[in-house]
Amino acid sequence: xxxxxxxxxxxxxxxxxxxxxxxxxxxxxxxxxxxxxxxxxxxxxxxxxxxxxxxxxxxxxxxxxxxxxxxxxxxxxxxxxxxxxxxxxxxxxxxxxxxxxxxxxxxxxxxxxxxxxxxxxxxxxxxxxxxxxxxxxxxxxxxxxxxxxxxxxxxxxxxxxxxxxxx
Amino acid sequence: xxxxxxxxxxxxxxxxxxxxxxxxxxxxxxxxxxxxxxxxxxxxxxxxxxxxxxxxxxxxxxxxxxxxxxxxxxxxxxxxxxxxxxxxxxxxxx
Numbered sequence: 001x002x003x004x005x006x007x008x009x010x011x012x013x014x015x016x017x018x019x020x021x022x023x024x025x026x027x028x029x030x031x032x033x034x035x036x037x038x039x040x041x042x043x044x045x046x047x048x049x050x051x052x053x054x055x056x057x058x059x060x061x062x063x064x065x066x067x068x069x070x071x072x073x074x075x076x077x078x079x080x081x082x083x084x085x086x087x088x089x090x091x092x093x094x095x096x097x098x099x100x101x102x103x104x105x106x107x108x109x110x111x112x113x114x115x116x117x118x119x120x121x122x123x124x125x126x127x128x129x130x131x132x133x134x135x136x137x138x139x140x141x142x143x144x145x146x147x148x149x150x151x152x153x154x155x156x157x158x159x160x161x162x163x164x165x166x167x
Numbered sequence: 168x169x170x171x172x173x174x175x176x177x178x179x180x181x182x183x184x185x186x187x188x189x190x191x192x193x194x195x196x197x198x199x200x201x202x203x204x205x206x207x208x209x210x211x212x213x214x215x216x217x218x219x220x221x222x223x224x225x226x227x228x229x230x231x232x233x234x235x236x237x238x239x240x241x242x243x244x245x246x247x248x249x250x251x252x253x254x255x256x257x258x259x260x261x
Binding site for chain 2: 015016018019020022023024026027031036037038039040041042043046141142145146
């Protein structure tokens with residue numbers, strides 16, 4: 001797959017997948033009510049399909065920088081906090097955690113619908129937990145790509161307005 | 168970039184949500200009702216005529232124009248009523 005795809009195409013594919021995954025999760029979470037069970041089922045299977053596709057693509061293209069599966073390492077985490085250089089390891093940690101948690105939520109949901117109804121409670125618990133992982137992921141990414149700059153500007157503006165900072 | 172990803176996600180949500188709504192409407196949303204027990208009293212009394220809760224178009228005419236076999240029954244009902252009225256000294260047009 002990867003030899004025929006340019007990095008730009010791979011990025012487009014990844015963005016498309018991200019939209020599919022995120023949009024599907026949003027619909028699934030918002031329709032997690034008995035009245036909208038049919039929609040919940042459909043969107044949940046869409047999320048499960050997205051997870052399966054992502055894992056398959058990652059296995060097919062293990063050498064692609066963009067499409068390979070995230071491989072978080074504890075060593076990388078400690079190295080980054082010591083040196084502060086390179087890509088933040090939380091990106092891969094969040095990616096792997098989200099794939100596992102949302103994949104588990106989708107898989108337990110699919111199984112509890114037909115084969116193992118006792119998985120209904122674990123499915124709900126994992127789904128609730130997944131929402132907080134997503135919030136943390138959004139907060140982290142927003143901070144990394146815009147939040148740091150925004151906070152720096154806000155602190156500078158605030159410092160300029162304080163009377164005691166002007167001698 | 169983040170804004171773009173957010174918009175893409177919302178568009179995907181709209182597409183998946185629309186498809187899910189179509190699927191749900193075809194399926195009959197809510198839990199499967201194949202083995203559900205009738206909840207309306209009329210359904211419980213007459214499982215064969217269990218309906219969706221709406222009054223049927225022929226509901227009025229059916230109750231008014233009962234078949235020939237029921238005529239004697241109706242006369243009997245009126246007869247009983249007349250007898251009852253006589254005893255009680257009541258009239259319908261009071």
